[in-house]
Every structure is written in structure tokens, then in C-alpha cells.
Amino acid sequence: MNTRHIPDATVGRLPVYLRVLLELAASGNATVSSEQLAELSGVNAAKVRKDLSHLGSYGTRGVGYDVDYLRYEISAALGLADDAAIVIVGLGNLGRALANHAGFRERGFKVAAVYDVDPAKVGTSMDGVPVRHLDDLGASDSPVASIGLIAVPADSAQEVANRMVAAGITAILNFAPVVLTVPDGVAVRKVDLTLELQVLNFYQQRHRGGSPVVTESA
């Protein structure tokens, strides 16, 4: 039973299950057991069953889960019904890569607009989407989107976030290495590439048998 509250940890895994289910469907599998889904998703089978139970999604005992039905359920839970529009601010190396990222469109996300402040970039187009000036974000003739990607330098990220919020964006994916402050009701996630490398560096040195460095006093 359930459906009320979906734990954060579960929400973070649903997209993984969804991707695996798409692959299973593509290769002609009609049903999948929690054991198989777990193996393909890199998690524990009990965790898969627990996660899915939060959706109120039930499989069939002795059989498993219907691949297509589960796909539908997870998509619905994530709210992936229609194409969600995203906007990207900042067209440096990373912003350009994001604007041209094929994976977004393939999974139902559409780049509705891209913004920068560089006069040399404004007026050109990225993958068919015209580059607008940041000042146009939220302008009446500007595309409406619910998700904004911040790919500007750290020192202007908060200002961009403020403008996004003012423009009605309620979810932000921040690539700038800075902590953003936003009003309640605005969801923020971050992708911090340097942080990832630093964390990897930690686990890597550990596995090498090296001690965690800082020596203890006592």
C-alpha cells in the first residue's frame, strides 16, 4: 500500500529503473523480476521492491513486473507526461554542451531557450535555438519553461538564479560551484564536477591502502 510520500532516495533511483525498463522493452522483454531489475540497475532486489511499493505499483507474485506498465507508472510518478521545457543560461564550454546534449531531447526534455550576456553570442543560434540576451529571460515573448540550467561562472550564478525565479522557473539545475539561495517552493539540484573528482580522489587513495592522511593525536 502507499503512494503518499516517496522517499528522496527512491526518487533518485526511479530514473535509473526507467532507463533500464526502456532498454528491456526495446529488447523485447515483457516482464521483469525485481532480481533482474536490481541487477541491471546496480542495486539490491529488496530495495527495488520497496521502491516500487512506494508507487503503489504492484507486480505479480510468482511472475514479476510488467515492463510497459511499470514504465508508465514510473513516468507518471516523475511527472514525465509531456515534453518539459528547459532553459539554459551561460554558453561557455559547458553551456554549449548542454544546449547540444542529445540525451535531453531523447528523454523528453526540450531546450526552449538559451541565454548569455556576450554580444558576440546573442543573436546566433545553438542547435536551432536562438541565443537571447539574459535580460530577455522572463520577457513576455520569451519561451516559458519550468526548469532552468545555470552554466555561468560562480560569481554570477546567484543573480541568474534570482532572474530565473522571477521568470517563474521552479526547478534549477546548478552547474556553478556555489550555494544558491532560492525561495521555498523552488527545487535546486547541483552538479559540481570538481567535487566529484575530489570525492573520487578520496576513495581512490583509500583503496590504495593509504591511510586517510591526517594523523591522530592520541
Place this chain on the structure above:
Amino acid sequence: MNTRHIPDATVGRLPVYLRVLLELAASGNATVSSEQLAELSGVNAAKVRKDLSHLGSYGTRGVGYDVDYLRYEISAALGLADDAAIVIVGLGNLGRALANHAGFRERGFKVAAVYDVDPAKVGTSMDGVPVRHLDDLGASDSPVASIGLIAVPADSAQEVANRMVAAGITAILNFAPVVLTVPDGVAVRKVDLTLELQVLNFYQQRHRGGSPVVTESA
């Protein structure tokens, strides 16, 4: 007391503290309280103190933490002593952005080599680093690195991971939307851009007062 085991959650926050401390140092702050560090890092003050206690790093009661000393301690704990070398495989939109990412070098990570299989790319250079053929990964005249970044399509990511492991790489940052299998002792982290958007989409719809979609049976 401590230093033995550093919890995963703490490891993930140390880079954030480090970044904030660098900013504090740059703006001339000699000491910082857990309250200030927490505020700037977007976390709870008790969590900051608990995290730092795992390093065996002690501040001064009534005063706070010495900014420079804490920077040193966190860097040491993360093993960020000398420049760590990274290699990047895959020079599509994302791979090129990573190869040119200024943030890596600024934080002590050096792009030692980049690889692709496209003959049109092999032999050119990215930001001063020559583009090699993937077959050269692990070759005797190839730069040695401990961290590898995978920026190839999903269907070749596992093969690239295998080659990285064979070449002695012990930490992998995977940008391909696929679950990698690697031997024990190899650390893997992933950056899944589409997953981030899907998770944001979930929290965004929730905050709009919309119900979590899938209706309950009972």
C-alpha cells in the same frame, strides 16, 4: 577523537567546505565559526562540527576554526596534495567541455590525456593536450593517470571502463547513462544529466501542489 572512518555523507561535503574556506581566505578571514561555515555551505552547524570532528580537526572553543589550517586538513583528508592527473575518453559535446573545463585545473586536476576513436579527431589537440586514439590508452608512452572520465555513448561506456581499469585507472567518473561493472578497488561515481532533470521534474510538480500522480487503489 577520531580519524578512523569518514562517513560517505561527510566525504561528499568536505569539498564544499573546502571551496567556502578558499573564498573566506581570499576575502581575508582568518577564522570561521561552525555557524558561519554552515551558513555559507548551506548546511546545519551541528553537521559541520560533526563532519570536521571526523577529520580529527579541532577548532578552538569560543573562537572557531582557523581558516588556513582547516583548508590544509581537508585537502589532506581528500588526498589533494599534488596535481592529480585525469584522462578523458570521448570528445563529443560533453567530452570537449570537460577537456576545456577551467575549473579542473583551478582546483588542482590536470588533464593528462584525451582519447577518442574518430580519425578526424585523433591527432588534433584539445586545449593543448593531444587527442590520442583510444587504443593508445594504457600504452607505455601514454600519460599515467589515476582518474578517468567517461564521456562516450552508453553502448561503449562499459568497454571504455574495462580499458581504463586495464590501464591502471582506479577511479572513474561516468557521464554515460549506464551502470558500469568494475572490479573491487575501483571507485565509480556517475553524473547523469537526464536523471537530474527527471528528479527536478518530480520535486517541481510536487511543489506545485499537484499530487504525486499515480492514484491509490484503496
Place this chain on the structure above:
DNA sequence: TAGATTGTTAATCGATTAACAATC
């Protein structure tokens, strides 16, 4: 000393997982 702030305790909370009754 008085004020400030740490390091640690202990309570709480959320996530994970093995185990198994339910049931297809």
C-alpha cells in the same frame, strides 16, 4: 570572570536489507 563556541552525546529520523508470509 563572562561570553562564545567547540566537540560529543543521545535522540531521532530515514534508508537499507534479510527474511518470509502471501499469493500468483
Place this chain on the structure above:
DNA sequence: TAGATTGTTAATCGATTAACAATC
């Protein structure tokens, strides 16, 4: 029916946080 596999329970584990004694 026998075999398979779910959904759920309950135990365990790890992370968070408030509270406060220790102490600068």
C-alpha cells in the same frame, strides 16, 4: 499442487540534529 516471486515486516545501519558540558 509446486515453484516462483512479490509486498511487507522488522531489524539494522547510517545520517541528522538539538542540546549541553567542556573550555578557550
